[in-house]
Amino acid sequence: MAPDVRLANRDDAAAIGQLLYAFNREFDEPAPPPDALAERIRQLLGGDDTLVLLAGAGPDGLAVLRLRPAIWSTGLECYLAELYVSPARRGQGLGRALMEAALREARNRGADTMDIGVDEPDLAARRLYESLGFTNRSGVDGPLMYVYEREL
Numbered sequence: 327m328a329p330d331v332r333l334a335n336r337d338d339a340a341a342i343g344q345l346l347y348a349f350n351r352e353f354d355e356p357a358p359p360p361d362a363l364a365e366r367i368r369q370l371l372g373g374d375d376t377l378v379l380l381a382g383a384g385p386d387g388l389a390v391l392r393l394r395p396a397i398w399s400t401g402l403e404c405y406l407a408e409l410y411v412s413p414a415r416r417g418q419g420l421g422r423a424l425m426e427a428a429l430r431e432a433r434n435r436g437a438d439t440m441d442i443g444v445d446e447p448d449l450a451a452r453r454l455y456e457s458l459g460f461t462n463r464s465g466v467d468g469p470l471m472y473v474y475e476r477e478l
Contacts, residue, residue, distance in 0.1 A: 328419065328423050329381050329382060329418070329419055329420050329423040330381065330382075330423075331379050331380065331381045331423050331424055331426075331427040332379070332380055332381075333377060333378075333379060333380075333431070334371065334377070334378035334379065334380050334388070335371065336367075336368050336371045336372065338378070338380060338385070339364040339365070339367045339368040339371070340360070340361075340364045341380070341384070341385055342363070342364065342367045342378055342380070342388060343360040343361060343362070343363035343364030343365075343367060344360045344364075345385065345387070345388050345410055345412070346360075346363045346367075346388075346390075346408065346410070347359065347360040347363055348410070348412065349408065349410040352413070374393075375392060375393050375394060376390070376391070376392055376393075377390075377391050377393075377431060377435075378390050378391070379391070379424055379427050379428055379431065381411070381420045381423055381424050381427075382412075382415055382420055384412065384415075386411060386412045386414075386415040386420060387409075387410060387411035387412065387415060387420040387421065387424055388408065388409075388410055388424070389406065389408070389409050389424040389425065389427070389428045390406070390407040390408040390409075391404055391405070391406060391407065391428055391431065391432060392404070392405045392407050393405075393432070393435060393436075393437060396438065396439065399438050399439075401436050401437055401438035401439070402432075402435065402436045402437040402438070403437060403438075403439050403440075403441070404428075404432035404435075404437035404439065404440040404441075405440070405441055405442075406428060406440060406441070406442045409421065409424060409425065409428075409442075409451070411424070416450075421450075421451075421454055422454060422457075422458075425454060425455070425458055426458070428440070429458065440460075442455055442460060443473040443475075
């Protein structure tokens with residue numbers, strides 16, 4: 327049985343803030359405190375360019391999507407900003423359920439592409455994305471692809 331995935335609303339901001347904080351702390355990345363993340367999520371969910379999907383009763387996982395108008399098509403581009411499943415719930419299909427729901431939701435909102443940045447050592451995430459049709463052509467049939475970022 328597939329895990330339940332639902333679209334979050336502003337009332338879910340505290341739980342989303344906790345999940346995002348746990349995600350960054352798990353990988354020793356800096357993070358604002360959960361209440362600050364919750365407030366930012368409340369703000370973002372008030373617009374039309376950010377959506378969050380939640381899975382599990384806790385909730386135990388999330389997918390954060392950002393949408394923007396595309397340059398090369400009349401559709402939207404969707405960026406998977408975050409995908410996280412609590413360690414205790416990994417391997418139970420939550421990540422796949424979140425990704426399948428994310429793809430559906432992005433298409434339903436008019437997106438015609440989705441992009442993701444993933445760290446090289448995160449093999450589980452890379453396998454999940456590749457099993458859903460995402461490609462990184464590096465070394466196979468195209469040039470090596472990089473994702474760069476910089477604080478401003």
